Amino acid sequence: xxxxxxxxxxxxxxxxxxxxxxxxxxxxxxxxxxxxxxxxxxxxxxxxxxxxxxxxxxxxxxxxxxxxxxxxxxxxxxxxxxxxxxxxxxxxxxxxxxxxxxxxxxxxxxxxxxxxxxxxxxxxxxxxxxxxxxxxxxxxxxxxxxxxxxxxxxxxxxxxxxxxxxxxxxxxxxxxxxxxxxxxxxxxxxxxxxxxxxxxxxxxxxxxxxxxxxxxxxxxxxxxxxxxxxxxxxxxxxxxxxxxxxxxxxxxxxxxxxxxxxxxxxxxxxxxxxxxxxxxxxxxxxxxxxxxxxxxxxxxxxxxxxxxxxxxxxxxxxxxxxxxxxxxxxxxxxxxxxxxxxxxxxxxxxxxxxxxxxxxxxxxxxxxxxxxxxxxxxxxxxxxxxxxxxxxxxxxxxxxxxxxxxxxxxxxxxxxxxxxxxxxxxxxxxxxxxxxxxx
Amino acid sequence: xxxxxxxxxxxxxxxxxxxxxxxxxxxxxxxxxxxxxxxxxxxxxxxxxxxxxxxxxxxxxxxxxxxxxxxxxxxxxxxxxxxxxxxxxxxxxxxxxxxxxxxxxxxxxxxxxxxxxxxxxxxxxxxxxxxxxxxxxxxxxxxxxxxxxxxxxxxxxxxxxxxxxxxxxxxxxxxxxxxxxxxxxxxxxxxxxxxxxxxxxxxxxxxxxxxxxxxxxxxxxxxxxxxxxxxxxxxxxxxxxxxxxxxxxxxxxxxxxxxxxxxxxxxxxxxxxxxxxxxxxxxxxxxxxxxxxxxxxxxxxxxxxxxxxxxxxxxxxxxxxxxxxxxxxxxxxxxxxxxxxxxxxxxxxxxxxxxxxxxxxxxxxxxxxxxxxxxxxxxxxxxxxxxxxxxxxxxxxxxxxxxxxxxxxxxxxxxxxxxxxxxxxxxxxxxxxxxxxxx
Numbered sequence: 001x002x003x004x005x006x007x008x009x010x011x012x013x014x015x016x017x018x019x020x021x022x023x024x025x026x027x028x029x030x031x032x033x034x035x036x037x038x039x040x041x042x043x044x045x046x047x048x049x050x051x052x053x054x055x056x057x058x059x060x061x062x063x064x065x066x067x068x069x070x071x072x073x074x075x076x077x078x079x080x081x082x083x084x085x086x087x088x089x090x091x092x093x094x095x096x097x098x099x100x101x102x103x104x105x106x107x108x109x110x111x112x113x114x115x116x117x118x119x120x121x122x123x124x125x126x127x128x129x130x131x132x133x134x135x136x137x138x139x140x141x142x143x144x145x146x147x148x149x150x151x152x153x154x155x156x157x158x159x160x161x162x163x164x165x166x167x168x169x170x171x172x173x174x175x176x177x178x179x180x181x182x183x184x185x186x187x188x189x190x191x192x193x194x195x196x197x198x199x200x201x202x203x204x205x206x207x208x209x210x211x212x213x214x215x216x217x218x219x220x221x222x223x224x225x226x227x228x229x230x231x232x233x234x235x236x237x238x239x240x241x242x243x244x245x246x247x248x249x250x251x252x253x254x255x256x257x258x259x260x261x262x263x264x265x266x267x268x269x270x271x272x273x274x275x276x277x278x279x280x281x282x283x284x285x286x287x288x289x290x291x292x293x294x295x296x297x298x299x300x301x302x303x304x305x306x307x308x309x310x311x312x313x314x315x316x317x318x319x320x321x322x323x324x325x326x327x328x329x330x331x332x333x334x335x336x337x338x339x340x341x342x343x344x345x346x347x348x349x350x351x352x353x354x355x356x357x358x359x360x361x362x363x364x365x366x367x368x369x370x371x372x373x374x375x376x377x378x379x380x381x382x383x384x385x386x387x388x389x390x391x392x393x394x395x396x397x398x399x400x401x402x403x404x405x406x407x408x409x410x411x412x413x414x415x416x417x418x419x420x421x422x423x424x425x426x427x428x429x430x431x432x433x434x435x436x437x438x439x
Numbered sequence: 440x441x442x443x444x445x446x447x448x449x450x451x452x453x454x455x456x457x458x459x460x461x462x463x464x465x466x467x468x469x470x471x472x473x474x475x476x477x478x479x480x481x482x483x484x485x486x487x488x489x490x491x492x493x494x495x496x497x498x499x500x501x502x503x504x505x506x507x508x509x510x511x512x513x514x515x516x517x518x519x520x521x522x523x524x525x526x527x528x529x530x531x532x533x534x535x536x537x538x539x540x541x542x543x544x545x546x547x548x549x550x551x552x553x554x555x556x557x558x559x560x561x562x563x564x565x566x567x568x569x570x571x572x573x574x575x576x577x578x579x580x581x582x583x584x585x586x587x588x589x590x591x592x593x594x595x596x597x598x599x600x601x602x603x604x605x606x607x608x609x610x611x612x613x614x615x616x617x618x619x620x621x622x623x624x625x626x627x628x629x630x631x632x633x634x635x636x637x638x639x640x641x642x643x644x645x646x647x648x649x650x651x652x653x654x655x656x657x658x659x660x661x662x663x664x665x666x667x668x669x670x671x672x673x674x675x676x677x678x679x680x681x682x683x684x685x686x687x688x689x690x691x692x693x694x695x696x697x698x699x700x701x702x703x704x705x706x707x708x709x710x711x712x713x714x715x716x717x718x719x720x721x722x723x724x725x726x727x728x729x730x731x732x733x734x735x736x737x738x739x740x741x742x743x744x745x746x747x748x749x750x751x752x753x754x755x756x757x758x759x760x761x762x763x764x765x766x767x768x769x770x771x772x773x774x775x776x777x778x779x780x781x782x783x784x785x786x787x788x789x790x791x792x793x794x795x796x797x798x799x800x801x802x803x804x805x806x807x808x809x810x811x812x813x814x815x816x817x818x819x820x821x822x823x824x825x826x827x828x829x830x831x832x833x834x835x836x837x838x839x840x841x842x843x844x845x846x847x848x849x850x851x852x853x854x855x856x857x858x859x860x861x862x863x864x865x866x867x868x869x870x871x872x873x874x875x876x877x878x
Binding site for chain 2: 017021025027028029030031032033034143148149150151154155158159160161162163164287290302304305306307308309310311312313316318319321322323324325326327328329330333334335336337338339340341342
């Protein structure tokens with residue numbers, strides 16, 4: 001290509017931002033790409049409103065009426081698929097429908113590069129989409145799909161290509177981080193913090209996927225593929241969300257000089273990859289503990305370059321759009337071959353409960369003498385070293401105290417917990433709460 | 440190119456790391472580059488020792504004896520310059536000699552891509568080198584020259600290309616940051632902290648350029664060219680180092696909920712760029728205040744993507760080498776055209792003393808009534824708004840107190856300082872110390 005001609009499908013929050021930036025920075029983008037970068041067509045169901053809302057030239061929209069029907073939209077999309085002049089298509093329709101998957105596959109088959117922020121679609125159909133792209137000699141730009149404005153995709157592809165990534169951890173969901181920050185800083189309950197997040201626009205009306213860790217999991221899946229070459233099915237990743245975090249958990253974390261965060265974590269040891277999304281107690285000496293509000297952060301440990309941290313906005317119209325436009329410029333300027341992770345044959349997922357991490361276990365027991373000894377002995381019997389036994393909050397007739405372990409597996413911890421129950425049936429007033437500790 | 444053949448000139452700390460990584464990750468690198476990446480020649484004065492120290496195949500070195508003479512080295516380098524099979528040359532000789540500049544220019548003229556960590560050479564001869572490269576259709580890989588392992592060059596070139604950078608700030612020199620961290624955390628004097636830094640290998644025996652801000656200035660110059668398209672002569676940048684920082688300054692910073700850091704700062708306002716390297720009081724809410732030890736960090740404010748922070752190792756053999764190898768892979772994989780900053784015509788440097796920043800001024804005066812009023816009135820008379828007047832450390836017969844201003848220029852501050860002296864000659868027991876505050 002010597003002119004980069006772009007079409008946008010879906011001109012809502014993010015697509016509108018893309019059109020806006022392409023219009024405002026047209027000269028800069030062309031200079032950086034080394035060729036003209038032209039936005040030539042937009043398909044949206046509400047051309048008039050979208051053009052007006054985002055300040056975009058109305059003539060770029062397909063259709064002359066104020067609104068177009070889904071059938072008309074389909075027909076315009078079909079024209080774009082068959083338009084030999086279009087090189088890059090931005091997919092900002094969203095969702096994971098068969099309809100959308102079909103469009104994306106047809107675009108790829110027609111030789112168009114596709115740029116998208118759609119993490120869910122890529123996570124669900126990733127080998128399908130990436131394999132087809134490889135075969136058609138086109139590229140999928142998805143910088144915007146993982147942590148919005150943080151350039152983690154290109155950083156892994158282009159900047160850490162002289163290294164081996166050993167672990168990835170991070171805060172990949174701004175909504176849940178906002179809620180946890182509010183709970184900690186203002187002493188709010190989960191429900192109250194969620195209500196404020198919704199009021200301020202940091203959480204959707206249906207925040208399920210933000211809260212339960214699925215959105216973060218989609219992003220982690222894409223990074224695992226990129227960094228370790230491992231194709232996972234979404235259900236392979238052990239995911240738990242922040243719904244059950246209470247102020248007791250936040251207090252226990254504080255006692256350990258830590259902060260509770262919803263952490264995406266993947267580590268490669270030998271040919272095995274451990275992957276999880278779950279609340280962890282992040283030590284305050286780890287930068288991730290300092291990330292508050294709707295901000296995202298990614299921390300990588302590289303074999304040669306050591307620790308690297310990237311912090312930025314994880315969502316937002318123009319923030320996400322900025323990443324999409326950077327992908328377009330990159331495609332035009334470099335026209336490189338597809339990225340391949342080296343040496344990934346034989347890599348497989350590790351059984352989650354075998355991976356060793358330091359854990360915090362908060363016990364809630366009858367407040368009678370001998371409890372600490374019973375617990376500590378059972379834990380020691382499983383070959384687990386104890387790091388600290390925290391302050392025992394004796395209140396009325398219960399003993400609540402945290403035990404921080406040295407690295408061990410969930411299998412060992414479960415065995416210890418079962419052993420305590422066996423030795424003293426009914427001892428648990430509440431099931432012990434187990435949270436990994438991240439240094 | 441369909442095989443990427445590489446030569447390394449100078450196989451010391453960094454060059455040895457490059458050879459080591461290229462040897463250890465050969466398969467991965469070739470996969471990522473989409474073609475074989477072969478290290479085929481190394482020139483070093485001490486082949487035997489270098490091969491041994493870095494664990495590199497001895498056969499790669501030019502010359503069969505244990506050491507070679509400078510004349511032999513020159514002749515081997517000349518062969519490499521004329522070797523049509525070599526595509527990329529890694530320059531890790533170091534220094535800014537005419538001899539080295541001549542080699543680099545000849546390599547470029549011969550159509551070889553050059554990859555280097557040599558920030559001083561690039562900063563001193565930047566338009567010369569980059570213009571020649573442009574004319575010869577080759578690229579200069581210099582990711583390693585700015586903040587070692589932090590991928591700030593490619594991030595600006597490839598990831599923020601859908602945006603406009605508004606400001607760059609950061610900690611670009613690990614040695615001075617290590618010294619300031621030690622002074623703060625352990626209450627050491629500058630001299631004692633420097634001695635420890637030298638003992639632990641964080642500072643050279645001659646640490647002049649680390650301490651006086653020149654090393655950081657070289658890096659800032661390169662980023663200003665990249666982000667704002669402005670070619671500066673090194674002496675254009677207002678630079679001061681950390682030599683005069685005392686524990687009083689650290690205390691004053693703490694009082695303002697800040698930490699003293701050697702900050703590189705560049706901001707574009709309209710068509711004017713403000714640039715400086717100097718100690719600043721960084722508010723503790725700014726991530727840069729949290730960067731301790733020999734770590735580097737870069738903070739960018741983008742027009743659309745907002746705040747972005749990258750943190751990582753700024754130096755070290757393998758850390759720096761990792762960035763050099765990434766540049767090699769990038770050159771091979773993408774073979775793109777040269778990067779051009781958009782829309783930089785007409786951009787020029789701003790008169791330093793006109794730029795408005797919030798400042799802290801620490802006064803050291805006779806401890807007699809009326810001093811605070813005298814100072815505050817003189818400052819107000821220059822149209823400067825005062826944010827806070829800090830705790831007055833009355834000790835024996837002197838009054839020492841900080842005044843934090845709202846944004847104003849150094850010209851305004853100087854006028855206020857002169858006015859106070861005029862109103863009450865001899866009032867300054869020591870000249871007022873003026874430090875910008877970074878939010």
